Amino acid sequence: MSEDDFVRALKGIEGVICVKELTEEEKSEVLRLEEQAEKGVLMGLCRGINIGVREALKKGRVFACATDRCFKWPQSSYIKIVCGEEVIGEDVNEEARLERLKCEGNIVAGTLVFYRDKMRLFKDRRDETMVQILPLELGEILGKKAVVGSPSPPADLFLKSRMGIDTECRDLGTVLIGIEE
Incomplete structure (x- = not known):
């Protein structure tokens, strides 16, 4: 071609x-x-890598x-905030899922969701936390x-x-x- x-x-x-x-x-x-x-x-949070x-x-x-x-833009998440193997937060582009996560008490800023039950990791191991910018589908x-x-x-x-x-x-x-x- x-x-x-x-x-x-x-x-x-x-x-x-x-x-x-x-x-x-x-x-x-x-x-x-x-x-x-x-x-x-990256994103005012921590270091990162653009995979x-x-x-x-x-x-x-x-x-x-x-x-x-x-x-x-694809509906799949292309930003993840991780500490080791744990996903602390990610972007969510599906309105219904975003609303559900917000109702469950997670922290939502625009399309970025921080999982409430994982925030302690972010606080305790911030130097191990990383923003991953993933490939788009x-x-x-x-x-x-x-x-x-x-x-x-x-x-x-x-x-x-x-x-x-x-x-x-x-x-x-x-x-x-x-x-x-």
């Missing part, structure tokens, strides 16, 4: 407005920016996609499995600049899509 086939397929996804295949140098820079962001505190971006970058072909508000593109990552703000700005998009525009985001050849 030609590059144009993948680019056309990606542009055909609702909410994707611009697509650029990354060079090896650009992939290295995105990884460097992610590693730098991971050294800090989704790292997995996308490992694929044979990696595309940066600029997205607008029409892009459909998108399915296949032209019969190839796609791995999707949501870049950190510094990587987002870098990708926008490489695509010629105004980095001040807050209405547009980016995703990385890795496809195995």
